[in-house]
Amino acid sequence: MSGGADTRAGGTRSEGAQGAGPQGGGARSGSAAPPLLEVRDLRKHFPVRGGILNRTVAWVKAVDDVDLHVRPGEVLGIVGESGCGKSTTARLLMHLIRADAGRVTFDGALVQADDAAGLREVRRQMQMVFQDSYSSLNPRLPIEETIMFGPKVHGVSAGAARERARELFTLVGLDPAQFIRRYPHELSGGQRQRVNIARALALEPRLLILDEAVSALDKSVEAQVLNLLLALRRELGLTYVFISHDLNVVQYMSDRVLVMYLGKVVEIGPTADIYERMQHPYTEALLSAMPSMDPDRRTERPPLTGDPPNPINPPPGCRFHTRCRFADDVCRRAEPRLAPVQGAGGGTGGDGRGGRDGGNDRNGGNGRNDTGGSHLVACHMRAVGSGHGLAPG
Amino acid sequence: MHNPAHAGTARSPLVRAEDVTVRFESRDATVQAVNSVSFTLDPGEVLCILGESGSGKSVTLRALMRLLPPRRSFLTGRIEIGGRDVLAMSERALADLRGTEVGMIFQEPMVAFDPVYSVGRQITETIVRHEGVGRPEATRRALDLLERVRIPSPARRLRAYPHELSGGMRQRAMIALALSCRPSLLLADEPTTALDATVQIQILLLLRELQRELGMAVIFVTHDVGVAVEIADRIAVMYGGRFVETGPVGQIMRDPRHPYTRGLLTSTVHGSLRGTLLEAIPGSPPDMTRLPPGCAFAPRCRYAEPRCEAPPPAVDLSPRHMVRCVRAA
Ligand SMILES: Nc1ncnc2c1ncn2[C@@H]1O[C@H](COP(=O)(O)OP(=O)(O)O)[C@@H](O)[C@H]1O
Ligand SMILES: Nc1ncnc2c1ncn2[C@@H]1O[C@H](COP(=O)(O)OP(=O)(O)O)[C@@H](O)[C@H]1O
Ligand code: SF4
Ligand SMILES: [Mg+2]
Ligand SMILES: [Mg+2]
Numbered sequence: 001m002s003g004g005a006d007t008r009a010g011g012t013r014s015e016g017a018q019g020a021g022p023q024g025g026g027a028r029s030g031s032a033a034p035p036l037l038e039v040r041d042l043r044k045h046f047p048v049r050g051g052i053l054n055r056t057v058a059w060v061k062a063v064d065d066v067d068l069h070v071r072p073g074e075v076l077g078i079v080g081e082s083g084c085g086k087s088t089t090a091r092l093l094m095h096l097i098r099a100d101a102g103r104v105t106f107d108g109a110l111v112q113a114d115d116a117a118g119l120r121e122v123r124r125q126m127q128m129v130f131q132d133s134y135s136s137l138n139p140r141l142p143i144e145e146t147i148m149f150g151p152k153v154h155g156v157s158a159g160a161a162r163e164r165a166r167e168l169f170t171l172v173g174l175d176p177a178q179f180i181r182r183y184p185h186e187l188s189g190g191q192r193q194r195v196n197i198a199r200a201l202a203l204e205p206r207l208l209i210l211d212e213a214v215s216a217l218d219k220s221v222e223a224q225v226l227n228l229l230l231a232l233r234r235e236l237g238l239t240y241v242f243i244s245h246d247l248n249v250v251q252y253m254s255d256r257v258l259v260m261y262l263g264k265v266v267e268i269g270p271t272a273d274i275y276e277r278m279q280h281p282y283t284e285a286l287l288s289a290m291p292s293m294d295p296d297r298r299t300e301r302p303p304l305t306g307d308p309p310n311p312i313n314p315p316p317g318c319r320f321h322t323r324c325r326f327a328d329d330v331c332r333r334a335e336p337r338l339a340p341v342q343g344a345g346g347g348t349g350g351d352g353r354g355g356r357d358g359g360n361d362r363n364g365g366n367g368r369n370d371t372g373g374s375h376l377v378a379c380h381m382r383a384v385g386s387g388h389g390l391a392p393g
Numbered sequence: 394m395h396n397p398a399h400a401g402t403a404r405s406p407l408v409r410a411e412d413v414t415v416r417f418e419s420r421d422a423t424v425q426a427v428n429s430v431s432f433t434l435d436p437g438e439v440l441c442i443l444g445e446s447g448s449g450k451s452v453t454l455r456a457l458m459r460l461l462p463p464r465r466s467f468l469t470g471r472i473e474i475g476g477r478d479v480l481a482m483s484e485r486a487l488a489d490l491r492g493t494e495v496g497m498i499f500q501e502p503m504v505a506f507d508p509v510y511s512v513g514r515q516i517t518e519t520i521v522r523h524e525g526v527g528r529p530e531a532t533r534r535a536l537d538l539l540e541r542v543r544i545p546s547p548a549r550r551l552r553a554y555p556h557e558l559s560g561g562m563r564q565r566a567m568i569a570l571a572l573s574c575r576p577s578l579l580l581a582d583e584p585t586t587a588l589d590a591t592v593q594i595q596i597l598l599l600l601r602e603l604q605r606e607l608g609m610a611v612i613f614v615t616h617d618v619g620v621a622v623e624i625a626d627r628i629a630v631m632y633g634g635r636f637v638e639t640g641p642v643g644q645i646m647r648d649p650r651h652p653y654t655r656g657l658l659t660s661t662v663h664g665s666l667r668g669t670l671l672e673a674i675p676g677s678p679p680d681m682t683r684l685p686p687g688c689a690f691a692p693r694c695r696y697a698e699p700r701c702e703a704p705p706p707a708v709d710l711s712p713r714h715m716v717r718c719v720r721a722a
Pocket of ligand 2: 417424425426444445446447448449450451452453462681
């Protein structure tokens with residue numbers, strides 16, 4: 001790993017104007033807004049125990065030196081197949097589990113794992129909604145009580161908390177008169193997910209982490225909840241980290257998209273760059289694995305063969321090299337770092353991150369900041385400064 | 394009826410289902426899981442049953458094989474497979490049909506395998522039992538099957554136990570098991586739903602290829618429009634235990650006529666909808682213990698009118714395109 005990772009922290013951060021969000025994003029802040037949430041070198045390795053002594057025999061590198069940032073008012077999508085580290089990333093951002101390494105900055109202030117008061121405040125401002133709509137609702141309490149719980153813990157009176165619960169029900173499209181006294185099992189999946197969103201909003205957070213929040217819903221209901229999420233973002237000026245394995249839904253929801261593979265960020269950039277000008281061979285494969293919606297243009301060949309490798313002891317070098325049709329010697333030896341895309345003009349100016357890759361500072365500043373963020377890829381063949389060239393297409 | 398695909402041969406359908414109805418009874422409720430489903434399936438044809446969770450897809454599929462819990466379920470109607478009356482069959486004849494004429498695959502491959510025997514042994518046993526060939530011949534065929542479903546190092550995989558295989562490999566092994574007796578009909582219940590995108594597409598293309606090579610008919614259950622488009626010749630859209638629309642895949646995608654089919658397609662998110670409000674269907678899917686007597690979709694349908702309170706007729710827009718909606722009449 002590069003020791004100079006942080007040398008440019010605090011360097012140029014001339015954010016481009018926010019890309020127009022799906023619904024226009026009226027609540028966006030100014031163009032130079034610093035990130036609301038920023039993460040550097042985030043790492044979580046889980047021990048795998050075995051043998052008669054139950055000793056650690058291997059490690060799952062669930063999240064391995066991940067960098068990301070989320071600007072106020074934007075939706076950052078995170079995609080990748082199961083086990084690539086999406087939920088672990090989410091739990092690390094929420095400080096639900098302890099990171100092995102990394103720095104998390106929220107609203108400009110470093111979050112310290114041993115500062116209880118600071119953590120509590122960050123957890124109030126950042127809330128999470130999970131896939132399993134039952135998991136965060138107490139089955140023995142009417143849902144109203146569940147919603148009131150957070151505000152009461154934070155010192156709101158019972159009367160005011162009840163009032164707040166009614167407001168929240170209305171906000172998420174549930175008629176309070178009809179729903180507040182119900183128990184979780186008396187709701188449909190979509191209604192339960194609305195309640196979970198209401199619960200997450202109870203303490204007026206600024207950022208929601210939505211981890212597969214619509215994945216268990218039927219399509220017709222999923223569409224309702226996606227509409228609701230975009231309306232809430234507009235009305236309340238919320239920021240989302242939107243995690244899903246569904247590439248269609250992420251494309252619909254996100255301003256920028258981060259693609260993960262075996263604990264690593266392989267590509268990140270504005271949604272249109274990722275979906276129309278994807279650079280990483282894995283992103284390309286993932287996108288062409290999406291079923292066609294046109295019966296006259298069915299998929300002819302699968303983009304990849306075989307299953308994803310075991311996340312225990314992932315392949316050395318580029319973790320994707322075992323499945324990559326472009327892989328050569330350097331891919332098997334050296335781990336590629338996130339760097340600007342070759343010839344895309346994405347520049348390094350977008351978020352000041354390009355400098356991580358030591359030698360490419362020259363490439364900075366060739367405009368195109370209007371894309372709303374730079375397009376970075378971790379691939380020896382596709383990133384600036386790799387010394388390789390790969391003819392596109 | 395003139396069917397250009399089979400012009401001249403006038404083959405009889407492989408499957409004929411008429412008014413198939415399934416109820417589950419318990420002390421406090423009756424679940425109307427499948428309500429008067431009728432369809433035919435030609436040899437070598439792929440029919441996808443598409444619908445949301447709880448709409449009756451799995452129960453329909455299981456009913457075809459009479460795989461329903463015996464005392465609590467009530468199955469009526471008529472089911473013919475290969476000209477034989479399934480509801481009149483003895484348990485023994487049925488078991489025979491399941492092993493030879495009809496193969497089955499599921500979302501969860503562990504359902505199909507016995508965890509205590511190796512994959513090879515289970516495939517070999519099935520071949521010996523149903524085809525009466527010797528063990529060496531059966532082993533040779535098992536190896537051949539694993540190769541066909543593209544399991545790498547098949548000889549080694551034959552000795553593996555089901556839990557030793559990765560998700561995608563297990564799914565392939567289950568397909569090999571289902572195909573071991575060269576069935577003329579494959580019943581597939583969401584076999585790719587639990588798989589990651591890059592593995593799902595491999596399995597779908599593999600199934601499509603095997604289906605073509607073996608000339609097998611397939612009934613494939615899914616909740617995913619994209620999956621249906623990749624695999625189906627014909628789609629049956631299911632809602633509230635009914636087939637509300639059936640037609641060739643191109644027709645269903647380009648010219649859906651049932652308001653539910655339209656809603657399902659407009660609320661299925663894809664990239665080009667970015668920046669637009671999704672046209673979602675209001676409300677939630679019906680409670681199958683309290684289905685309305687008329688159209689089950691009426692409470693969510695923006696075109697509902699008084700006529701919808703009676704069971705809507707099945708309207709044939711063309712010999713291959715049926716819609717169950719009063720507005721189509
Ligand atoms: N508590 C844990 N203990 C051990 N391994 C874990 C734990 N949580 C997650 N993992 C492993 O870490 C990897 C990443 O998991 P996860 O973040 O849940 O992936 P995703 O959400 O992308 O599916 C997986 O291999 C998973 O098995
Ligand atoms: N063994 C059973 N006993 C009672 N109800 C059942 C049983 N199996 C399925 N059902 C009910 O029948 C309806 C249809 O189920 P199913 O066919 O499994 O739906 P899906 O379309 O999701 O496959 C649902 O309401 C389900 O709860
Ligand atoms: S670094 Fe090499 S192996 Fe990895 S994605 Fe790029 S070309 Fe493929
Ligand atoms: Mg997850
Ligand atoms: Mg089912």
